[in-house]
Amino acid sequence: MRKVEASIRARPSRRVIAITVGTMLLALPVAVSASHDFSDVPTSNRYHTSISRLAGSGITGGCGGGKYCPSDPVTRGQMAAFLNRGLGRAAHDTGLTSGDDWVTVLPASDTAISAVDLTIGGGTGGTAHVLVQGNISAFTNQPGPCPCDLRLFLLSDSGETSELGTTNIGAVLSPDDGYVRGSAAWSHLFTAQSGTVATYFLVVQITPTVTPLAAFISEVTWSLQATDVPFNATGENPPFPVSATSAKSLPFGKAPFKVMSHATTGTD
Numbered sequence: 001m002r003k004v005e006a007s008i009r010a011r012p013s014r015r016v017i018a019i020t021v022g023t024m025l026l027a028l029p030v031a032v033s034a035s036h037d038f039s040d041v042p043t044s045n046r047y048h049t050s051i052s053r054l055a056g057s058g059i060t061g062g063c064g065g066g067k068y069c070p071s072d073p074v075t076r077g078q079m080a081a082f083l084n085r086g087l088g089r090a091a092h093d094t095g096l097t098s099g100d101d102w103v104t105v106l107p108a109s110d111t112a113i114s115a116v117d118l119t120i121g122g123g124t125g126g127t128a129h130v131l132v133q134g135n136i137s138a139f140t141n142q143p144g145p146c147p148c149d150l151r152l153f154l155l156s157d158s159g160e161t162s163e164l165g166t167t168n169i170g171a172v173l174s175p176d177d178g179y180v181r182g183s184a185a186w187s188h189l190f191t192a193q194s195g196t197v198a199t200y201f202l203v204v205q206i207t208p209t210v211t212p213l214a215a216f217i218s219e220v221t222w223s224l225q226a227t228d229v230p231f232n233a234t235g236e237n238p239p240f241p242v243s244a245t246s247a248k249s250l251p252f253g254k255a256p257f258k259v260m261s262h263a264t265t266g267t268d
Contacts (some may be wrong), residue, residue: 037051037052037055037056037062037068038051038055038062038066038067038068039066039067040067040068040069040070041068041070045070047070051068051070053231053235053236053237054086055068055126056126056127056236056237057086057121057122057126057127057128057194057230057231057237058085058121058122058123058124058125058126058127058128058194058195059082059085059086059121059122059123059126059194059230060082060085061123061125084121085121085122085123086121086122086230087121088121088227088228088229088230089118089119089121089227089228090118090225090226090227090228091116091117091118091225091226091263092116092223092224092225092226092263093114093115093116093222093223093224093225093261093262093263094221094222094223094224095114095221095222095260095261096219096220096221096222097219097220097221097260098219099214100218100219100220101212101213101214101216101218102138102140102145102206102208102212102218102219102220104204104220104260105138105204105205105206105220106205106206106207106208106211107205107207107252109205109253110253110254110257110258111257111258111259111260112155112201112202112203112253112257112258112259112260113136113202113203113204113220113222113260113261114134114201114202114222114223114224114259114260114261114262114263115199115200115201115202115224115259115261115262115263116199116200116224116225116226116262116263116264117197117198117199117262117263117264118130118197118198118199118200118226118228119196119197119228120192120193120194120195120196120197120198120228121194121195121228121230122194122195122230123194123195124193124194124195124196125193125194125195126193126194126195126237127191127192127193127194127237127238127239127240127241128191128192128193128194128228128229128230128231128238129189129190129191129192129228129229129230129231129232129238130156130189130190130191130192130198130200130226130227130228130229131187131188131189131190131226131227131229132154132156132162132187132188132189132190132200132224132225132226132227133185133186133187133223133224133225133227134152134154134185134186134187134202134222134223134224134225135183135184135185135186135222135223135224136150136152136183136184136185136202136204136220136221136222137181137182137183137220137221137222138150138169138181138182138183138206138218138219138220139179139180139181139182139217139218139219139220140179140180140212140216140217140218140219141173141177141178141179141180141216141217141218142212142213142215142216142217142218143171143173144209144210145180145208145209145210145211145212145218146169146170146171146180146182146208146209147168147169147170147171147209148168148169148182148206148207148208148209149166149167149168149169149205149206149207150166150167150168150169150182150183150184150204150205150206151164151165151166151204151205151206151207151251151252152164152165152184152186152202152203152204152205153165153186153203153250153251153252154186154187154188154190154200154201154202154203155200155201155203155250155255156190156192156198156199156200156201156241157198157199157200157201158192158198158241160190160191160241161188161250161251162186162187162188163188164251164252165184165185165186166184167182167183167184168182169181169182169206170182171209179217189229190241191238191239191240191241192228192241193240193241194230198226200224200226201257201259202222202224203250203252203253203257204220204222205252205253206220222261224263
């Protein structure tokens with residue numbers, strides 16, 4: 001397990017625009033801000049909105065000199081570049097603890113159960129959404145640790161966090177195999193800067209009635225998936241993400257977290 005700077009600071013290539021700047025940009029009328037994308041695409045152009053949104057997602061930077069060249073033909077090579085930048089991409093991690101006795105997820109733990117790296121599509125300077133979904137399942141054959149609380153949240157390395165998901169695991173052992181089980185699933189739509197590598201974490205906490213003993217089996221399984229989504233529900237560009245310093249505090253735990261399982265797939 002290695003230390004990961006989760007919410008305290010981001011790598012230089014992942015710096016985000018301060019929230020005050022983002023707020024100022026969003027406060028400008030759409031026609032005014034969009035007219036500065038390309039000098040040859042005025043707001044009267046029938047394709048102005050679509051071109052502006054492609055620029056806002058980092059999928060296109062124009063043809064040079066501050067222009068888009070909207071009437072120029074597109075070669076098959078250029079089409080491939082557009083599709084590669086704009087189509088979604090995903091990263092995934094899954095696993096099962098072995099002999100852990102829930103140590104990784106007890107309240108005293110400083111470990112995130114899982115993390116994935118994802119290269120956000122498009123060139124730098126734009127924005128995108130990243131849909132992150134986390135699942136956790138806990139089980140034990142020891143009488144006594146439950147009833148217990150199971151909590152989880154999702155976190156980005158820029159400091160953005162999801163809401164807190166909670167559930168309760170009962171105390172009744174299954175008559176089939178003698179285990180108590182509980183599970184929870186959570187998702188959050190993050191905002192990220194295009195053309196950067198972002199890391200997303202699944203942080204889990206179980207608060208048992210009594211601490212599990214090594215003589216029994218107490219483990220967790222998990223899955224974590226991050227999917228790049230260039231536009232929001234109406235085809236628009238998401239706002240720039242808030243900075244780590246202005247993000248809300250963590251529901252529990254303290255960054256930087258150690259990471260039990262870190263998938264670095266999903267990069268170009």
